[in-house]
Amino acid sequence: MSFFIEPVTRDSVVVQIGKALDFRNAADFKAAVQEQVRSGVRNFILDFTDTGILDSTGLGSIFSLYRQVSPMSGQVVFASVSRPVQVVVQLTRTYKVFRQFPSVDAAREGIR
């Protein structure tokens, strides 16, 4: 499964997570964002508008991205968080780490 990635600025992108980020496609997500990091992207807006499933492996792949970009002053933020994703965010308390925005547009403004 591929992820749609939209450039925002030279070093920022929006990643549409789609219906699921779980053990079945986490490797694809990692590969997609790795390619972005290699090309100079440091800020990632994860768009969870349509996401019905975020599991432990999916969250682990986001942690992996965060570990990679945070030493380079990069950011990983969550936008338009669906209820299933919000439940995982609350359960794992990752709201302490990843800023959340009500929409992708708000996130675009917020990471500038």
Add this chain to the structure above:
Amino acid sequence: MPPVKESGSSGSPQTMEVTTQHFHGLDAIMDELHALFDTWESDGALLSHLDANTVQLLRLALHEWVANIVQHADFADNEPRVTLQIVPNGRRVKCIVEDNSNGFPFMKELALRERALEPFPERGMGLLMLDAATESFTYAHSEDGRQKLEFTVSGDKESWLNIPF
């Protein structure tokens, strides 16, 4: 093969209808599981007494367990068979998942994962997430030699997994 559904009343005045689903093979089990939840949530019948967050915790706990089965369970030469029972009970819901794998030392693995959890872990959170999402659980061999996970999810429990950041 699509999941096969059974249903029936337990007869207890405290307990609503028991729903049972049988899954054969693992290729499509995750899609089938989530399709069931989509149906249950849209028709409002099975899980209507639970608040939306509790339903999502239930879905997450089952997802993590089935993911564990798909990725790690050893079925030897047997065709994988998984049975799911849902027993709504007030603001709680009990789940029983049985499978014909060889099983594994769940409690030992859980303790190991808790000790080994690193900051921002990439792997090893699945069983911990299941533990955090549930009010209580047991894992044992059933009398017919199958593996049986039984857990309860409650709308009254404040759940969290303490990941080091």
